[in-house]
Amino acid sequence: MANDKKLVEEITSMEEDFTQWYTDVVKKAELMDYSAVKGCMIFKPNGYAIWENIQRQLDARFKELDVENVYLPMFIPESLLQKEKDHVEGFAPEVAWVTHGGEEELQERIAVRPTSETLFCDLYSNIIHSYRDLPKLYNQWCSVVRWEKTTRPFLRSSEFLWQEGHTAHATEEDAENFTIKMLNTYASFCEEVLAIPMIKGKKTDKEKFAGAKSTYTIEALMHDGKALQSGTSHNFGDGFAEAFGIQYTDKENKLQYVHQTSWGVSTRLIGAIIMVHGDDSGLVLPPKVAPVQVMVIPIQQNKDGVMDSANDILNTLKAAGLRSRLDDGDKSPGWKFAEAEMRGIPLRVEIGPKDMEKGQCVLVRRDTREKTVVAIPDVAVEAEKLLDAIQKDMLERARTFLNTHISDATTYDEFKDAVENKPGFIRAMWCGDRACEEKIKEDTVATSRCMPFEQEAIAENCVCCGKKAKHLVYWGKAY
């Protein structure tokens, strides 16, 4: 018991220090480790397996939309990166530069990709000629590098894993539609797979992507009341096409510029999972992305037949397609319970001599700790039902949390009070001037998260300057 307690005590409680709780969880659940290069992290098996599950299920959704995967080089010549002015200004300050290949100094510096718009544009300028070549719907899974000063596991690191989709379309309308389609794909993926409800909307000009005409975002609410930008989808219009000369001949034989989009989500989503669902015992993983969905833990495993029963249960679960493991280590059951909880495994099965006598085992939910006694032959069916319930309940709880952490502010005093005292999103009207956005950020640290698709006028005037308001905006402190 001393041991069991120690394991749990090693995590700081959320209430006490959320930042420390987060760091404790990612370390103790063995999701990541720090590396020899400042700001770069190591994805350990428990962490990487979550990413693999995200990748597999999101990639399947991309493929249903006829998106094709490609792989472009990690290197971008400086001259290519500079072709679109806003874009290079946005990224140059955080680029890692390669200057030497082997013993030779390169004639031109090469950037390690911070994002690949310029490479995709270069490719598209070579392979798009006619309207028949459109649309081009390419995506790549890769890592990108942004030399960050302050880093935090999964949320901000100098190298991170992501996917970046890049598409080219014949018309402005096609590009806009596809931008929104991908945003919606992300939002439904996050709801259905990660059990995280999202606020969807458009970024203000100040917050949009370097080189984009418009940027759309999905924003999630963390347990500490801060927002996390969880995915973005950009409509580039024909700005990049003009800079890179990406033209096609239309049906009337006229030369036209293509209209482009790009969209991405990253390993940041793992940070969202941790901060939306976790608790003081550690990680709580939605069954659909949990690397291990069910952990079988034997009680008094040295007693006759216990390990045989545990193994039978394991095999039954596996045969039903559930990702299952058996913890046969030489630790106490209590220690194993605590470890399985720390790792966020959605369901555990306890089986001991007393259960065996009754032909039963005990299923314990990670999210509610609710126990269900089931007959051994029913274990797989019941486990599947419970995993479905966990997935559904986790989304419902996160949705309730989100809905109860949105407050409206119609005056600046209300706004400032909300930032101070009401963790969560603040809905308030905005005149559209960047000056107000900047003043709000300076006065309160809150930033505009997005202008939601469903616009309504909760007041007449801008919450900051009092002039006529143009947009309803979600504001919040953010990661």
Next chain:
Amino acid sequence: MANDKKLVEEITSMEEDFTQWYTDVVKKAELMDYSAVKGCMIFKPNGYAIWENIQRQLDARFKELDVENVYLPMFIPESLLQKEKDHVEGFAPEVAWVTHGGEEELQERIAVRPTSETLFCDLYSNIIHSYRDLPKLYNQWCSVVRWEKTTRPFLRSSEFLWQEGHTAHATEEDAENFTIKMLNTYASFCEEVLAIPMIKGKKTDKEKFAGAKSTYTIEALMHDGKALQSGTSHNFGDGFAEAFGIQYTDKENKLQYVHQTSWGVSTRLIGAIIMVHGDDSGLVLPPKVAPVQVMVIPIQQNKDGVMDSANDILNTLKAAGLRSRLDDGDKSPGWKFAEAEMRGIPLRVEIGPKDMEKGQCVLVRRDTREKTVVAIPDVAVEAEKLLDAIQKDMLERARTFLNTHISDATTYDEFKDAVENKPGFIRAMWCGDRACEEKIKEDTVATSRCMPFEQEAIAENCVCCGKKAKHLVYWGKAY
């Protein structure tokens, strides 16, 4: 017809110029494209999808062996790369160096990983403490960079995709066994999935990996008679462990060094597939890695009902789990046949008005061009049978080619004659001296490929110097 002919004419014939044939095929089958950075290539959808299929099936085999995936940073500080002397000497000449992060010059140069032994060692030195922590069986899928002077698509490029497995074991024996187990995993994967038979054996000291105690290799034979090293598995002994201080406490509470292995295959395997199976009409893909296994091509598609039938057939094939597409473009059937052949699609289904009248369609194999007329309701079952047959026959043909392109040489004259006139592997005895290996390479361009596991004495003396022979070696010209 003019069009059809043109498509095929664009490929140089193999006999005429194998190198040009290869380049033509990778371009015309749209597997890759060149990029803005010298020596780096773009994986286009047709090429990347082959890699995805390789990855998925190989990864499943790794997971069956309890290998866990991780992701380590792409950057290695220079001081870390230098910790193992032989290793840094082997790789330093081809490392890309990052010297600046954003606007700041870095205090220490950082290598873009050419391979990740040093990072895994650094990690293992932090997380391995006790015999209970062993073995550690980690793998990562990533890209690596080696600044190459001369490059060729898939075979040698400055950046390439691969997997690198890195393991740590308690004993020398465990490490050696695992090294061989992974080599065998590669060999059976190549046979069963890529339909490529491999010669397996040990590298000579001259050819082994920088820092390894021993390197094992699988070598395939290309259609032009040259060898392609297709995968390697290294036993490091405890050399890296000593350099990095990776120690564990054994059951007797004594401190021991771990024994390590590493093993990798890369997108080079795509080059092997092209050069083992391709022909003068383009690519021929083994069904198990073909992104599209069956292409449905309508004949006289404007005639009533043809497109409906073609779509029905497509849906039947898809429902049976076959990766299938319908080519409904506005090109002629002949052009579509040629394009499907160019892309190596294992099977095509032809369906036109005459077939429909008879309730049938025609299946055409890519590898033999053999036609099979089948009743439409049987199309999926018959397609599956044919795909199995294609997979099997492709392996058999490749095996026959390999077996008929191995010649024995017992004298140096025979050896030189074989290099000149008998494309393929040459089996010859070797004394074990590096001087002979170097002389043979200088005289003939042939290099030692491997010392096969099945050793026999085909002669008494070294084929080069005439001294007492120690090893039977496979020699050959190689990529």
